[in-house]
Amino acid sequence: MDDYREVNRASWDERVAAHAASPDYMLAQYEQDPGFIGNVVKFDQPRLGDISGLRGVHLQCHIGTDTVSLARLGAMMSGLDFSGPAIAQAQEFADRLGHEIDFHEADVYDAVEVLGAASYDLVFTGIGALCWIPDIERWAQTVAGLLKPGGRLFIREGHPMMWALEGSDHGDLLALAYPYFETKEPTIFDEGGTYVETEVEFTHNLTHSWNHGLGEIVTALFDAGMDLTSLTEHDSAPWQNFPGRMTEDEHGEWRLTDHPERLAATYTLQAVKRP
Template identity: 55%
Template sequence: MDDYLDTNRANWDDRAAAHATRTAGHGYGVQRYIDDPALLSEVVRFDRERLGDIAGLRAVHLQCHIGTDTLSLARLGAHVTGLDFSSVALAEARALVQESGDAVEFVESDVDGALSVLAPASFDLVYTGIGALCWLPRIDDWARVIAGLLKPGGRLFLREGHPILWTMDETLDDDLHLRFPYFEQSEPLEWNDENSYVETDRPLTATKTYEWNHGLGEIVTALLDAGLVLTMLVEHDSVPWEALPGQMVERPDGEFALGARAGVAPLSYTIQAVKPA
């Protein structure tokens, strides 16, 4: 399992440097957050109504990458800590908030080690953004970490790519093709790809990754087994990147939805769950 983690970390180190580029039209467009102190990331803007008022809450953003969603939560008034296993991503995140002036703390750890670097039962909000859970081999372990981090009465907010989407072969653009496991497997899928999910100004060099899917029922059950109470489950017909090239249309808010097959499958979902007081 450590080999999988190390390989994925090398890939995310490489991606972080490419995603944080200041080259126009590439990466995450980080200069925008420096130029506009009120700007929120597209992901957080999509979530804002469901997030509600988070001003004054102590929040942790798990798998925070280079911190654009993390600083967006801070701009909504939360006291935010970002956690990620990539030292390169955290260096880019710290450089970004130093320039943007946002008060965010960043901590290095994988998700399984979060309770050893963060105070247990100390957070009002645990936030996990899209594209995170597929890097975790065991969803039960993830749910136990969530429950351990939350204060009594605290809540989880998760928006994630739908497990149905992760079963689809994105290289086939004539229709939707379910090719990969929906349910969690002990062995991961292995990928080798020099491209990222956003435009970059160079190909990746650490190209190998390992991923695991987790069925929606497995995720919900893991949270319930960890003692949390489910308060929201909403499925969405869009995702914030062109997950299936050639088959999607971009909406004005930056989300991508199916074109000819509109409404055939859910593409993402939002879950909220509360730790009982």
């Protein structure tokens, strides 16, 4: 497990250029419209509320589009990711758009050392981030370490129920194929491609990932000195996790085509650091 960072970083580094070039990340819309907000942030804007003037950090920010969206809502943002090419792309993009966002290349577990303890009003993390870390308790301690007393964590993430499933060969049925709870050893995938449309063929296709049960996440936050203030489960996700079994709505959210109420696809969680 010691090499999981290098294995995963090689995969993410190689995909940065393809992601930045893909229309799925909508970089052109950000450039054409100074008020444009990405779909992931827009989905949760009512739950985010007014973040004007807050000092925020986006952990595992990748190429920084959601970071820019939060800055456009008035937050003073920083971003952190372990991929050097992703951080370079994010910084260039934000600078080109005229946003004063500072991006940092570092592992998420090193965030407090790199960014400073008790420095932020808001910690944000988005879809597909937590599965790349092996220890949810250590992550929760990192989040609490970054926040000022009374500061807020905001997550929109894939639901561990969905991460535990895969498509089956039996009609619309889904199979319980992967761990729901955190495990010591990672789930290892060796798959080409990526989650955006691209003709690029990748060579670094090995990844190590972990699921974390919803109860494990909430308990880890509580033990780290944070209190849950909101938890909403959604029947949709901003990508088609089960190709051929999901239908997209007008907002870019995908649900099971047949009886979407069967699946908790994502969740939005908020917690505050105790005084």
